[in-house]
Amino acid sequence: MKRLKPGKDNKEERMNFVEYWANYVRTHPDKVWSRQQNILINSMMKNAKNSKLTPKEYLKIKGEL
Amino acid sequence: MKFIDKKTIQIDKDINELDRLVIKFIRILEKHTIYVIVSGYVAILLGRSRTTEDVDIFIQELSKENFRKLYTDLQNSGFWCLNGENVAELYEYLIEGLAVRFALENQTIPNFEVKFARKLLDKESFNDTLTAITKIGKIRISSLERQIAFKRYFLKSDKDIEDASHIEKLFKKNIDNRRVYEYKKMIENEAAKTRKRQ
Numbered sequence: 001m002k003r004l005k006p007g008k009d010n011k012e013e014r015m016n017f018v019e020y021w022a023n024y025v026r027t028h029p030d031k032v033w034s035r036q037q038n039i040l041i042n043s044m045m046k047n048a049k050n051s052k053l054t055p056k057e058y059l060k061i062k063g064e065l
Numbered sequence: 066m067k068f069i070d071k072k073t074i075q076i077d078k079d080i081n082e083l084d085r086l087v088i089k090f091i092r093i094l095e096k097h098t099i100y101v102i103v104s105g106y107v108a109i110l111l112g113r114s115r116t117t118e119d120v121d122i123f124i125q126e127l128s129k130e131n132f133r134k135l136y137t138d139l140q141n142s143g144f145w146c147l148n149g150e151n152v153a154e155l156y157e158y159l160i161e162g163l164a165v166r167f168a169l170e171n172q173t174i175p176n177f178e179v180k181f182a183r184k185l186l187d188k189e190s191f192n193d194t195l196t197a198i199t200k201i202g203k204i205r206i207s208s209l210e211r212q213i214a215f216k217r218y219f220l221k222s223d224k225d226i227e228d229a230s231h232i233e234k235l236f237k238k239n240i241d242n243r244r245v246y247e248y249k250k251m252i253e254n255e256a257a258k259t260r261k262r263q
Contacts, residue, residue: 021114
C-alpha cells in the first residue's frame, strides 16, 4: 500500500489523505476500516445526544429560518 | 465491500450508530413512498473517514393525506420534525421544493433532510439507484456516477470534492466515466435554464 504523502498546503494534505484512506478501504476487509470509522461516528452520535442545540438555533445556522 | 452485480454493493462493515438510525428511518419511509439517499451519507457508508449532521433523502411525491400518514408513523416511532408540527405547513414546504428535517425526538442532530423529488434531475435519481446490503438491512443509494457528478460539478465544496474523490478512488473499475460526463452536462444545462429564468 502506498504511504501517505505530505501535502504542500492544507488542501493538498487533505486530498492526499482522501486518496490514502480510499486505498486503505479498498485493500482492507470492511471490518477493519469500519472499526476505525466507527470510533469517529459513534463519538459524534454520543455527543449529539447531549447537544443543547435547539431546532430553531440549528435551522438559523443552516439559513433555513 | 464489493459489487455483487451492477446494481448491488455488499458491505460487510461493522454497523455504527448512524447506520442503525438510518435503517430505522428508511424502514418507516419505505412503508409510505420510494426513497433514495444521496450525498454525504453515501460516501460515509462507502467508507469515507468523516461524519455528518444530516442525511439527505429524496422521496417520491406524496398526497397531503399520505404525507400525514408518513408524519404520524415517524412521530409514533420516536422522530420529530425540526420545522414544526403543522403537517399542512410542512407539506407546503415540500411542494415548494424545500426540505423538512426529522430527528430523534428531543435531538437536533443528526437529522434527515427529506425533500420531494420535483426537479427532473432529482426525479431521475430514482432511475439508477444502487442497493447497499449491510448486516442490518438494505439501503437504497443513488448511483456512484451521479454522486461524483453532483458533488464535483454542482455542490463543489472542499468536502464534496473530497467525497467524490473517495468514491472514484475506491471504485475506479466500476465507474462509468461517460455517465459522470452525462450527469455533468445535465447539471450544466439545468444551471443554464435556472440562470435564464432569473
